[in-house]
Amino acid sequence: MKRREVFTLLLLLAILAGGLWCAGCVSPDIPGALSSQKASEGAMGVDYSYAPYSTPTPEPGASAWTGDEQKIIRTARIDLEVRDVMATRDALHSIAAENKGYVGSLSLERYRGDRLSGTLVMRVPAASFEKALASIAALGTLRSQSVQAEDVTEEYVDLQARRAALANQLVQYQRIMEKAENVSEILEVQEQIERVQVEIDRIDGRLKYLDSRIDYATITVSFREPEPVGAGGGPSITSVINEGIAGFLGVAAALVIILISIIPLVVLALVAYAAYRWWKGRKGTRPEEKKPE
Numbered sequence: 043m044k045r046r047e048v049f050t051l052l053l054l055l056a057i058l059a060g061g062l063w064c065a066g067c068v069s070p071d072i073p074g075a076l077s078s079q080k081a082s083e084g085a086m087g088v089d090y091s092y093a094p095y096s097t098p099t100p101e102p103g104a105s106a107w108t109g110d111e112q113k114i115i116r117t118a119r120i121d122l123e124v125r126d127v128m129a130t131r132d133a134l135h136s137i138a139a140e141n142k143g144y145v146g147s148l149s150l151e152r153y154r155g156d157r158l159s160g161t162l163v164m165r166v167p168a169a170s171f172e173k174a175l176a177s178i179a180a181l182g183t184l185r186s187q188s189v190q191a192e193d194v195t196e197e198y199v200d201l202q203a204r205r206a207a208l209a210n211q212l213v214q215y216q217r218i219m220e221k222a223e224n225v226s227e228i229l230e231v232q233e234q235i236e237r238v239q240v241e242i243d244r245i246d247g248r249l250k251y252l253d254s255r256i257d258y259a260t261i262t263v264s265f266r267e268p269e270p271v272g273a274g275g276g277p278s279i280t281s282v283i284n285e286g287i288a289g290f291l292g293v294a295a296a297l298v299i300i301l302i303s304i305i306p307l308v309v310l311a312l313v314a315y316a317a318y319r320w321w322k323g324r325k326g327t328r329p330e331e332k333k334p335e
Contacts, residue, residue, distance in 0.1 A: 113252065115192040116171050116259035124182035124265045127158035134162050134263060137177045141170035143258065159266035165258040178263055194252055201252075205245045212238045 124130040127150065138145050143166030150160045166174045179187065215235045222228045 121185040122182040122265040138164040171259040
């Protein structure tokens with residue numbers, strides 16, 4: 043068998059083995075699979091210049107995921123009625139800082155005169171989620187509150203398993219690359235390596251996004267000032283005039299609509315009346331027939 047045929051056969055076997063590995067990679071013991079992957083890389087002495095695909099090293103004090111804990115994305119929405127919007131804004135910033143979180147966005151606006159309302163989005167560590175909610179609810183009168191918990195454990199496990207399978211497939215392609223001797227073989231293997239690496243990078247991006255949403259809960263707070271009772275002793279002159287103008291315009295618009303609707307009927311009635319008058323006039327001018335003697 044020629045060298046070219048041997049190389050092509052090896053490449054096809056590697057692709058087939060990678061596909062079979064992906065089909066069977068459903069074991070939740072992902073860290074163990076990745077550690078064996080790293081051991082095989084070290085034994086071969088392979089240096090990958092594309093991107094690392096070992097699991098990220100946990101931060102000091104953080105434990106590596108064992109595959110047993112659930113991956114939960116927590117979000118909440120709170121609607122408050124407060125006395126002072128600006129003071130509440132400052133208090134929300136303090137709550138985020140006290141819980142080692144941060145404020146993602148903030149918007150303030152005026153409505154109905156001088157009343158203020160605001161919307162603030164904060165991110166706090168998942169462990170401080172309940173504490174932050176209690177602190178926020180104590181800032182004013184709670185109008186509404188909703189809490190959601192999305193379980194993404196299944197997706198997380200699947201992504202980790204697919205990544206481990208792709209990393210193993212990349213090792214096989216690297217072994218084939220070591221046996222390539224001409225440019226066409228190198229380019230062919232390089233194309234497969236780049237394809238697998240792009241998929242690994244995509245999975246890494248999704249895992250980082252999930253980790254961010256899991257580690258930090260999202261709380262959206264809407265807060266506004268209450269409507270004053272009996273402000274100014276009654277309605278203002280400006281509001282009365284505005285309401286009167288609005289009522290006049292509404293009545294005028296209704297009359298215009300009615301007028302436009304009946305114009306065709308009026309035209310038809312006039313045409314019918316004119317036709318009737320013409321027919322009656324013609325009948326009156328017709329000569330009488332003579333009676334036989």
